[in-house]
Amino acid sequence: MATPSTLSKSKKDETILNKIGTITRRKKDAKEVAELQEEGKNAIDSPGSPIRIDVGPEYYQMSENDERSMIEPSSREDPKVQELIKVLLDWVNDELADQRIIVKHIEEDFFDGQVVQKLVEKLSGVKIEVPEVTQTEIGQKQKLHVVINTINSMLELPKWNQHKWSIESVHSKNLIAVLHLLIAIARHFKAPIRLPENVSVSVVVVQKRDGLLHTRRVTEEITGADQIGAKPERDAFDTLFEHAPDKLMAVKQSLIAFVNKHLNRINLEVTDLDSQFHDGVYLVLLMGLLENYFVPLYSFYLTPTNEQQKAHNVSFAYDLMQEAGLAKPKPRAEDVVNLDLKSTLRILYNLFTKYKSV
Numbered sequence: 001m002a003t004p005s006t007l008s009k010s011k012k013d014e015t016i017l018n019k020i021g022t023i024t025r026r027k028k029d030a031k032e033v034a035e036l037q038e039e040g041k042n043a044i045d046s047p048g049s050p051i052r053i054d055v056g057p058e059y060y061q062m063s064e065n066d067e068r069s070m071i072e073p074s075s076r077e078d079p080k081v082q083e084l085i086k087v088l089l090d091w092v093n094d095e096l097a098d099q100r101i102i103v104k105h106i107e108e109d110f111f112d113g114q115v116v117q118k119l120v121e122k123l124s125g126v127k128i129e130v131p132e133v134t135q136t137e138i139g140q141k142q143k144l145h146v147v148i149n150t151i152n153s154m155l156e157l158p159k160w161n162q163h164k165w166s167i168e169s170v171h172s173k174n175l176i177a178v179l180h181l182l183i184a185i186a187r188h189f190k191a192p193i194r195l196p197e198n199v200s201v202s203v204v205v206v207q208k209r210d211g212l213l214h215t216r217r218v219t220e221e222i223t224g225a226d227q228i229g230a231k232p233e234r235d236a237f238d239t240l241f242e243h244a245p246d247k248l249m250a251v252k253q254s255l256i257a258f259v260n261k262h263l264n265r266i267n268l269e270v271t272d273l274d275s276q277f278h279d280g281v282y283l284v285l286l287m288g289l290l291e292n293y294f295v296p297l298y299s300f301y302l303t304p305t306n307e308q309q310k311a312h313n314v315s316f317a318y319d320l321m322q323e324a325g326l327a328k329p330k331p332r333a334e335d336v337v338n339l340d341l342k343s344t345l346r347i348l349y350n351l352f353t354k355y356k357s358v
Contacts (some may be wrong), residue, residue, distance in 0.1 A: 062208040071175050073215075075201035082194045084222065091193045095122055106182075107173040113144035114169075116181070120151055123189040135230045137171075144171055151181070155188050156308040176201065179222050190334060199223040255348045258356065262289040277344050278337055279304045280313025287320040290355045295320070310337045326350060 048138055058202055072123065075081060087152050092103050103109040110116055117128050128150050130143045144167050164184075169177035186193060197220040207214050259270050263286060270276050281302060288295040288353050300316050301309040314333035322328055331343030331348065 019337050062206075062213075064208055066206040066210070067205060069174070069176070069203045069205045069218075069220075072202045072204055074205075076175065078201070080199045080262055081201060081222075084179065084199050084268060087193055088179070088186070088197055091121055091191055092182070093185065095119055106178055106266060107171075110178050111144075111171050111173045112180075113141040113147040113170070116151070116185075117143075117147045119155070120147070120185065123185070124154060126150075141171055148181075153183065154308065155184055156312055161318055176203065176220055176222070183223065187315075188334075197222050197223060235241065251345070251349075255345065258352050259286060259348065261358075262286060273344055273348070274341050275339060275347070278339050279310040280315075280336070281332075282316055283317035283347070284313055284320065286351070287324065289318055290358060291320070291324050307334075307337055321351075324354075326354060 025252075034116070035170055089103055089106060092115065093101075099118060100124075101115060101118060103115055113130075117130060117160070121128055122124075130146045131139065146246040148165070148167055148170065164180035165177040168183065183195065185191075186195070201220050201222060203218050203220045205216050205218055207216075256270055256273060259282070263269060263282065266285065266289070268282070268285070270282065281304070284295055284300050300313045303315060304310045311333045314336045318329055318333065327350075329347050331340070331346055336347070
């Protein structure tokens with residue numbers, strides 16, 4: 001016969017078992033919910049599903065038809081992207097070591113314009129007049145506005161290329177914008193670095209239309225095949241300079257005769273290939289004569305006064321060559337401006353090959 005104490009103990013054990021059962025069921029239910037959530041996430045992220053990404057509240061505050069982009073996390077961790085970031089950070093740290101500036105994070109350390117300002121001042125020798133330290137967002141953007149505009153003016157890039165970065169994109173810590181900006185600075189100032197080639201990233205572009213956010217994926221090229229520090233292929237001019245310097249003068253005389261045959265028509269004459277093509281003026285005029293058209297004077301600098309204007313002229317001459325069906329010249333415009341004779345000879349020889357019978 002059950003005593004009161006036995007019944008009490010039995011009810012107590014039963015209560016404990018019920019609690020354990022309830023806890024077990026809750027854990028099971030929680031596990032099932034987690035599994036269902038993971039299954040749903042996998043279904044959403046599968047290749048056949050629409051793009052679904054987490055965006056911050058600032059994206060919902062975008063104006064109608066505004067567009068923003070962000071790099072996909074998988075692209076951010078791509079080994080080639082990581083290598084590019086490391087090369088750029090190491091270069092910046094080397095340049096600014098004497099100012100005791102150390103950059104560690106490419107998005108976090110460049111957004112306010114302070115490091116970019118110091119970098120460009122060091123490379124150009126030009127002081128950018130902005131406040132040293134600004135804490136407010138408005139102050140940071142005002143400073144960044146001055147710094148970015150100064151850089152764009154120094155680089156003298158075409159408008160389409162400047163659109164690769166902006167005050168907003170840099171200040172919002174957009175990795176792609178910062179990479180494009182640093183690469184452009186490195187190219188312009190001929191940084192002694194070797195960038196990894198053919199780096200591209202997958203980007204999610206978010207646009208607000210009809211009050212809703214629409215997304216699409218695009219591939220953004222960050223670097224191409226012709227990079228800073230890339231070793232050019234050897235050609236006949238390398239051999240000529242290294243092993244047959246006695247024949248170099250004969251080659252130069254032949255090219256001088258070729259260019260003067262055409263430049264003489266407008267009362268111009270070349271006597272020194274080493275220096276008379278470095279500002280790009282004769283190259284532009286020569287292309288017009290070879291193709292039998294007048295080059296508008298507003299399209300290039302007839303009397304360039306600095307390296308940027310000279311590089312613009314050489315690049316413009318390259319464009320004219322490509323329009324005429326020639327391959328893009330391999331020498332960089334900066335090499336011609338810097339009086340690299342081999343680069344000048346390569347360009348003129350390509351013209352001679354195509355137009356020698358004109």
